[in-house]
Amino acid sequence: MNEKKDAAARNSESTNLSLGSRKSGDVLVNHEVSRQFQSAMCSSDQPGSRINTDVRTSKATGVQTDEIGAVPQALSHDDLRTYDDLSKKLLAIWGSPNEQELGRNLICNLLMDCQTDFHFLFGCIGMKMPSKLTMDKLGDDSSSIAASKYYSQMSHTHTPEAEMVSHLYSVLTKAKSGMVKLEDLFQPLVNLCGLENVIIVQASLHILHVYLKHLISLERKFEGRVNVMIEGLHCRNKIVNPHGSEDWVSLFEVILQTAMKNSKPGVRLEAVSIMNMIIMRSNPFIEREKFGQTLVFEILSHLLTKAAGFEVRIQAVQLLYMLLNCPKILVKFCSYYKDGKGAGAMDGDVGDASAYQKYSMILQGLADCITCCGNGLQELKLRRNSILLLAFLSSSEKSGFEILVAYKLYQDANFLMLILQVLISEVDIEVAVNADHAQVFKERTLLMREALILLNRLVSNPTYSATVLRLLTKSRDMASLTIDVANRLSRKDQICDKFDGTARQMRESEIVDLARVFKKRVFTYLGDNLS
Structure with a gap:
């Protein structure tokens, strides 16, 4: 194509050498764009960034290929075939798996990282899982038979713990085969985190922690490559970003309540780690204010004490730092210490005075950390x-x-x-x-x-x-x-x-x-x- 352009320039011809028109969505290929594309493929991911799934313009650096269904009408039959071939080649170069493959890979990693937790949970419903729990073993004949036997006895037991674990196993097997979406794993895990059994809660929190870690890792991976818009990318964005900001707040509140109910260091460590991951992916200026409720500062006043343990306190300091990194939360936090008094203490407001007391406990806890x-x-x-x-x-x-x-x-x-x-x-x-x-x-x-x-x-x-x-x-x-x-x-x-x-x-x-x-x-x- 470059050679044709050179020949055209020498002959003073105005031949349009691009594939179809130069509208948004066309494939723009030349030597410089190819270099930029390779550079983009090697670029490092930026932590804490958000995915912009609406970027669909040809102005961004790199190669832009819209979904195949949006091919410009101006292309001839031969050009259309060339367009499709090039799109497939770009897709192959990208090397991105489809939605089902992404789900299988994530679940496989989840099973490997949380084998002990899954063995314990599935043991609660009488399922003897293989010593090495893998994708191939999940939902195999022996496990399915054990599950079927348990389901037949469910009408006699009806324990909430067993029902929830069975539901988690069912969702995992369906996610393995692509019958359900990855985000469907959220609710079974969140339900288990609300139980009274501390051991089940801690195992479920750890699985949820690792699950979120893998999801956010995918989110950052694709955020670093949004300059290439290929078929199926938006579908994958829905996988790695299943919730809107309000839903993330709801999840944060559930985990916060779990940390309030359970004083066991292991449970609180997993809980505050999950809260840190949720807040870290939020925008400090737009979204983070929603997480700055008084209740989170109340739990922080407990997480910073000596009894919480060093690992929990390290995570709690990080949580406090990210909350205060939101300008509106910072102003609210600092307002209680103007002239050495809380706003509630000056106004006689008992509620504000109580909040000031909690914030004072946070500073005392911070001093204990030092x-x-x-x-x-x-x-x-x-x-x-x-x-x-x-x-x-x-x-x-x-x-x-x-x-x-x-x-x-x-x-x-x-x-x-x-x-x-x-x-x-x-x-x-x-x-x-x-x-x-x-x-x-x-x-x-x-x-x-x-x-x-x-x-x-x-x-x-x-x-x-x-x-x-x-x-x-x-x-x-x-x-x-x-x-x-x-x-x-x-x-x-x-x-x-x-x-x-x-x-x-x-x-x-x-x-x-x-x-x-x-x-x-x-x-x-x-x-x-x-x-």
Whole structure:
């Protein structure tokens, strides 16, 4: 085609060399588009993105091929055949399976990842599943016979648990054969999550967690390739995005209620992980506000406590961060701390005062996360993520900054004091750690890095620096902590020589540099005040 175009240009002819007209939906093929198509095929997926199933224009970069039924009328019989052949070749290059194949692949992965959970659930209805549960074994003769025998006895038992598990098995076998859609798996799993049996609830939540993970993975995969519109893509989008935003809110509420009812750490870990996945796929500016109900902050006040366990608390900090990343939720959250009082406390509204109390418990829980005991990877990660959340709050609004510097914790402490105490504690502990704990050393280095970045941001902010420096030095305890941090972290001889690699390089360069900048600003402030 390029050769024909060149010949046409040389002969000053105005022959149209495209296949049919150049309307939306036509196939536009040339060397540059082919290069862009290959580039698009190799592009990385972007997490947290949403699928735009309405993109059907030829203006997007890459090759656009509409559904085969939408072939332009201007094509001749020969061109039509060429058009169909090219569409099939593009479909083959894309390598996308059809809807039934997608369903089979997803269910196969689900069965492999959740074998223990499925064996337990199917055992509840007396089905002895093979030791390795696969697509071939699902719905085979022996399992079907066992299921049939159980169904014949169902009229005598009628236990809700057995009926729901049987329904899940039925939907799985039908989804395997393509008789039902993938989204039909949602309801059986959600129903099982509402039972009183904690073991069944935890197994069902884990299956639902893995199921959502696979669905969202497909969603991101196809979002990265929406520049190629081929037959069947919209159908697949319905698979990977089965619910509208309101339905996602309903699912979120069900899982939230499950976490409220069950205090077992395993159940709450699965529940809060699922809530994080649901919120992560939502748009912070358009959709996320619907998830910011008071009830979610009530459960967060429990999930951030010491009794919840480190894994649950890490997920809870992430959930709080993503909720506050919605501007409207952030404004609502911060409004309760204006001038150190809740809006309800000022207005005399008991309901608002109760909400303020729950939000106060969240901040107390966040403080406990920063000062948590233990020096393993989970504990260090929890402390680092909590400091990142405080950094986000301090950079958001004036009220967010006030939470960091003015909110009174237990024993008249504030978050600035806790951060300084953590830094001193980590330096002291590092001397006694074993040389084989390289990952722990790396995580501790990252924790120090985030804490120093936050402190430097605060003492260099033209609006807040004077307030922060005054707080850091106004009392003997605070001034002693501040100077100790500035001196010890700014010296390279304080670095443990048991480790090497990138973490040590970060300690010797970035951490020391950050500490020296902090030290300079603090000592300059002290010198100015002394003079």
